[in-house]
Amino acid sequence: MRLRPPGRSTDDKAAASSPDAPHPEKAAVTTAPAPSAERGPKLRAGSRKLAIASAQFLLIVAAVVVLGYVLGRLWSILLPVVLGLLIATVLWPATRFLRKHGWPPALAATTVLLAFIVAFVGIIAAIAPSVADQVTELADAATAALQDVQEWLQGPPFNLGEDQIGEAVDSVINSIQGNAQNIAGYALTGVSAVGNSLINLVLALVLVFFFLKDGPRFVPWLAAQTGPKAGRHAAALSYKTWATLSEFIRQQALVGFIDAFFIGLGLWILGVPLVLPLAVLTFFGGFIPIIGAFVAGAFAVLVALVSNGVTTALIVLGIVILVQQIEGNVLQPIIQGRGFNLHAAVVILAVTAGSSLAGITGAFLSVPVAALIAVIYRYVRDELDERNPEVADDGTRARITGDDSGAEIVHEQVAPPAEGGREH
Numbered sequence: 001m002r003l004r005p006p007g008r009s010t011d012d013k014a015a016a017s018s019p020d021a022p023h024p025e026k027a028a029v030t031t032a033p034a035p036s037a038e039r040g041p042k043l044r045a046g047s048r049k050l051a052i053a054s055a056q057f058l059l060i061v062a063a064v065v066v067l068g069y070v071l072g073r074l075w076s077i078l079l080p081v082v083l084g085l086l087i088a089t090v091l092w093p094a095t096r097f098l099r100k101h102g103w104p105p106a107l108a109a110t111t112v113l114l115a116f117i118v119a120f121v122g123i124i125a126a127i128a129p130s131v132a133d134q135v136t137e138l139a140d141a142a143t144a145a146l147q148d149v150q151e152w153l154q155g156p157p158f159n160l161g162e163d164q165i166g167e168a169v170d171s172v173i174n175s176i177q178g179n180a181q182n183i184a185g186y187a188l189t190g191v192s193a194v195g196n197s198l199i200n201l202v203l204a205l206v207l208v209f210f211f212l213k214d215g216p217r218f219v220p221w222l223a224a225q226t227g228p229k230a231g232r233h234a235a236a237l238s239y240k241t242w243a244t245l246s247e248f249i250r251q252q253a254l255v256g257f258i259d260a261f262f263i264g265l266g267l268w269i270l271g272v273p274l275v276l277p278l279a280v281l282t283f284f285g286g287f288i289p290i291i292g293a294f295v296a297g298a299f300a301v302l303v304a305l306v307s308n309g310v311t312t313a314l315i316v317l318g319i320v321i322l323v324q325q326i327e328g329n330v331l332q333p334i335i336q337g338r339g340f341n342l343h344a345a346v347v348i349l350a351v352t353a354g355s356s357l358a359g360i361t362g363a364f365l366s367v368p369v370a371a372l373i374a375v376i377y378r379y380v381r382d383e384l385d386e387r388n389p390e391v392a393d394d395g396t397r398a399r400i401t402g403d404d405s406g407a408e409i410v411h412e413q414v415a416p417p418a419e420g421g422r423e424h
Helices: 010-017 039-073 075-100 105-154 162-178 180-224 228-270 275-285 291-308 310-336 344-384
Strands: 396-403 406-413
Touching: 039 075, 075 105, 075 180, 075 228, 075 344, 105 180, 105 275, 180 228, 180 396, 180 406, 228 275, 228 291, 228 310, 228 344, 228 396, 275 291, 291 310, 291 344
Parallel strands: none
Antiparallel strands: 396 406
16 A cells, blocks of 8 residues: 655646646746845935935035125125235235345335336336337238228129128117117226226235235234134144245246246247237236236237238247147146146136136136145145155144234244155
8 A cells, every 4th residue: 555645635736747737836036136125224324325425415505605795795805815915926926035134024025015016007007008009000001901801792702882881880889879878888888897897906005015014923822812723723724835935926027027038039030019018918927827818919920910921820830839738738847847737627616617707816816725725625635644744744743823912823843854845
């Protein structure tokens, strides 16, 4: 007698082996892995972190917007301060030299500032007569150039008649007359802007006097407003930002002078009018990297085209391109060294943003501001990485000391001097 296996009868076995018997459906299988028990908690944790990060980002954006709004409202006050600081960086070496030789701070600051004003007014006085004498000639040359253009348009391949050209000129005149009120408004706005610029310049010069006279007291005062640990960081950042501004002004002045000298020399040899004004424009254009040199060169080519013709304009264009290529690829790496470590694209974007926000002034201030932001960012980055950014290249670190009678900054030696220098 054979025993049947438990759980399955003979009839069930026969039914399963029968060809006509229906087969049970197999369960659908997917290649996706089965969810783990930790998926839900991890998803909730990730969502919570994303929400926190999003809230932090929105708070930062709101803070930046509020800061920008406050700075915009205070721009009329901040602009003279910024201009005063930039001018003070130029005049401080001479002031420091006089102070080291026993001059009182007020007398040294007054002497250097008056010398700067006299030099600035002298440059304007030297430019004005040449501009006044040659503007009439340039206007006559422009009129003759327009007549040449008219004759050119009348010939092939355009073959425009005098009536068509006259209608186009009348259309332009009517458009100007129709917008006379807007043009007058723009002129009034321009006069107002010039007046505000003169007021800002005078206020900036007054601030320059106080910066030169009392500037060395600023860092101890700023450090004294913080704690002992934060004081050395405030002092180090103050020194780094001041050095960055001074380096920018010094380097751009030298580069602008080289551009102005060689381009002006080329214009003088070719007999182009307004050589001195164009050279001065090229010099100041050097303080707006990339964009300023392009605009100054375009003005030089335009004046050469109107006054001397197409051939001279092409030669001037070649001189401008050659000088700017030598300056950008040879002189700037030698003069600036590692410079501000700002990519050319960053410089162009900074100049574009500054010009769109504050016009010419914004374009002028954009690169120094970008350089200062880079200095602060690198300082914070190095501090987070524990690289001791408060230690200067000579191995010293600023420390605030003093009592109730006053505070001062002393530089203590904490490390050997750096061989290659630190990143700007």
